[in-house]
Amino acid sequence: MSDPIGSFSLVLHSHLPWLPHHGAWPVGEEWLYQAWAHSYLPVLDLVREFAEEGRTDVLTLGVTPVLAAQLDDPHALRAFHDWLGMWQLRAHSAAVRWQRDDPLLRELAAAEHRASSRALEEFETRWRHGFSPVLRPLVDAGVVELLGGPATHPFQPLLDPRVRRFALAEGLADTALRLGRAPEGIWAPECGYAPGMEAGYAAAGVRRFLVDGPSTRGETHAGRPVGSSDVVAFARDLNVTYRVWSPKAGYPGHDAYRDFHTYDHPSGLKPARVTGKQVPPERKRPYDPLLARDAIRRHADDFVSTVVSRLKDLQAEQGAPGLVVAAYDTELYGHWWHEGPEWLRQVLRMLPEAGVRVTTLRGAQAAGHVGDPIELPASSWGSGKDWRVWDGAQVSDLVAAGASVQAELLSVVDDHGGAARDFVLDQIAREALLALSSDWAFMVTKDSAAQYARDRAAEHQRRFTELAALVRAGRPALDLARRYWASDGIFGRLDARALRQ
Template sequence: MSHADVASGDEKNSVPGLFTLVLHTHLPWLAHHGRWPVGEEWLYQSWSAAYLPLIRVLRTLAAENRRHLITLGITPVVAAQLDDPYCLQGMNHWLANWQLRALEASTTRSSEPGAPPASQPQALRQFGVREYEEAERELGEFDALWRHGASPLFRELLDNQTIELLGGPLAHPFQPLLNPRLREFALREGLADAHTRFAHRPSGIWAPECAYAPGMEIGYDDAGVTHFMVDGPSLRGDTSLGRPVGGSDVVAFGRDLQVSYRVWSPKSGYPGHSAYRDFHTYDHATGLKPARVTGRNVPSDAKAPYDPARADAAVDVHVADFVDTVRRRLAAESERIGRPAHVVAAFDTELFGHWWYEGPVWLERVLRALPAAGVRVGTLSDAIAEGYVGAPVDLPPSSWGSGKDWQVWSGDQVADLVQLNSEVVDAALSTVDKALAHGAALGSPTPRDFVADQILRETLLTVSSDWPFMVSKDSAADYARYRAHLHAHATREISDALASGRREHAQQLADGWNRADGLFGALDARRLPAT
């Protein structure tokens, strides 16, 4: 079946070109590293609010014979957590606790003096009943579908061509600032990790933070990557076609900001509508979010109770608005370039449900409404196969962060982390090289070295792009610095023991750190590129 299996509306109303929705699914490694307010709670909230509903939406649409719906990036670090037995057990407990909190809300009879409108007994009871039913549904789905992790679910969606998969490097490093050897290793191991989990090797990637440095396309080509995402300004705003980069055949696709920002931008977007559930306002007794946005300048203690019917009506308005925006953009860009154009809207997956509660409903409706309105929907791979590729381009150093450059990950605020990363990586690579050389000297072939593997694992966790991002954005900055230095300490501690000849102690340390940081079990230091 092709992505044209489901009727695409009245041919007379069709517009030229192709629309692609790209979702980027990423969180840092959170298991065993704190619970609240930052830590595992972040994982379980995103899992419940975004990942479970996303799977539900995609399975529902797949059952309607809809194919090639979205291009879905899943970073190896998220995939590892969604398959991890510890995380699966923790998620089951979290869902049960959510149901208990909803039960508490549904039976409340009193409130503290001066409680906000949404926490008044009648409003909270009504909200609690709905939350209880939602928690019960998710517990049932989790038990029926997720018992063996996320990989079988994503594999099913890949097998029936509901989605295209984008991969990425292990632990989500900011690649332009990374030692080239470790950069190559992280990418190749990340692609191999996806192939192991999903039985599909991604041909495209979501480069962490959409970060690019000139020449990176050569490494992509060598690793078998055929396409990757950048932000719109990297293509100087002309995102109407994919572009081969430099002298390579690797295609860069740019995020269309005019369309993407209609949904979510640094300053506006649908989730801020007064009818939608407010992300920031909690009922302190239950930890639930029973209020609606109400108004941009309305304080939390004055926000109105959430009204599902009001929110549902707003979803329909925003579906219609988005479809109209895409139609107009495709028509205008096709006319401008004199050929059918390609429009790419790209977002973090966690927007849909975690940050914007109504997002999954909007997503399901918009993926039906677009083809019904004459918009062809396909994946990035479809765009290449169908010729939505223009002339080669030389990309500038860029990212999708503030300023569209590297400042979030290399600026003065995080200069200490940049220095830390450089020192840790250099020391780790030197230690691993010596360990593997010593192993090779003992005989052939070189045996696998668990200690060297753990050194590289902790190194990759040290250089995760999440830590400088959180510091630059002042979002749990203390936690981010703690995590960066914790993994740096682990790397150094194991490396120092190994370098000083205390192999048994190094093994004990590696075993200990692996109990917390045992992700990427197939990571093999022997595949580290030679100097």
């Protein structure tokens, strides 16, 4: 390729809250296994395809420590293998039921059988020992840049500085344990930022992180050092990012794509295409892969044209090649948007052909896509680009409970921690971090499985309070801590002593 017109960095954020042993359907472990089968397997397969071609710096992949722990968890690995087998059986069942129906439905059942067979083979040959052995060679070879984050994905601006420091340190250490090194970059949970957080990032060895476009007043053409630090913030280019997915529109809503919300309930498969936004489920047309294939190509062309146009405008404005950062949840590709992985494959092949340098955030920083320092405002990537989703009136009770948990956590560790590691205090810290997951407030504010979210937050708060009360009273708590560890034994090296003053 001749001199590129600019650089493009795709950033994928892979995250689900801790789900093993906490329900199955409609929210619980099923959520994990659907995303695993339909997003994590195909996206990693796509990355490996580029690796085998010798490509490096293909994309920046954020994997939260809490998700990585689930994808390495023995219980989850066994249960996911069972889930894949059931997927294949469900495809068999649908094939029998749809034998005399529309030919498109018969083909859909056959396609589901082929997909489940590929997933089973992929899992049994590459994934049986977990996610980390699959990801590490891709990270070591520089095919992807890995982003980490705080342990359980808490909304950091609402954390006490000691808890914030502890959550980030534990998350980075857990990633280093799984992959051999701590990541230099993080996806800040919910892109949440409060002024001064860059100092904590610098102290933890973090060199770059993500914010949303409005945080830099829409100037997203380069990373920006934050304040007086050397920590660089990269901002999503919403002009480009929203072509794919925005609060109101995006490619996945096209009428030819597979409809996420319409189920064939006997099999659990999704047999319909979107058909139309106002079309009720019973009137949606059967999914047609040929129509979807045409839509994928058109939308890949549109996205590449959008990136090229944006980079040409930036070059004209800045007098030098610029950078476009497009960032999304990994679960969009395959889980929410069935055709997403194939669209991604085409885009990542077409961009270099169009004169665009595809790279990672690390590669963009090394290439000099870094501008002048900036003072960032309090911000997030949520509604209003402020903190309202995680600190609004609808979740004021969760915020108050979270503040109480943090205060008691610090107090009990200071008052009762000794020189030796304490299993009970470690479990107390573990339950506190699980209670502080940002997912619970998000799900309540967005009214998405809100009761499940409230129940999960309350459960971890109750366990935390029960253990802390036993410690304060000087009563035995080891058996109870072990019982909670059996279901929530996440982050085995977590050490509550690091919270002490």
